[in-house]
Amino acid sequence: MQLNHYLNFQGNTEIAFNFYKSVFGGEFLxxxxxxxxxxxxGIQLSETDKQKIMHISLPINEFTTLMASDVNEQFCAQTNQPFTVGTNHYISINLASSEQDQAKQLFDALSKDGTIEMPLDKTFWGALYGAFTDQFGIKWMVNCQLENE
Incomplete structure (x- = not known):
């Protein structure tokens, strides 16, 4: 299991991550x-929104990867979570495909009495993924990469 920082930006993820890359070095994963x-x-996006970052990751060292995405108005409306500087950070739990049971256990336990943003489910990027805010207001993501099916 690996814990990483996941940041949300309002349209300037690419600029921010090019800056972080200049500071930390490395290449985008x-x-x-x-x-x-x-x-x-079925998501309708403007040409401008299509160019925004849905996911980016920059390995910082062997233990840490900095990740982020741009949050758009449509996403905020769907999740009923407005973008607010200062609350645009998640703790991301990343697990191997062999740890699916642990992913479900962690998601269920940590989200208890919290607010589920995205239920834990299979995604188009080949992972079991879910997001929520725990009962203490901390935002979490659980991502368990699945083996190619």
């Missing part, structure tokens, strides 16, 4: 834009 979403998701 993943970079996906909202325009990469599968068409069957």
């Amino acid at each position: 993943n970079l996906m834009r909202y325009g990469d979403l599968p068409a069957e998701d």
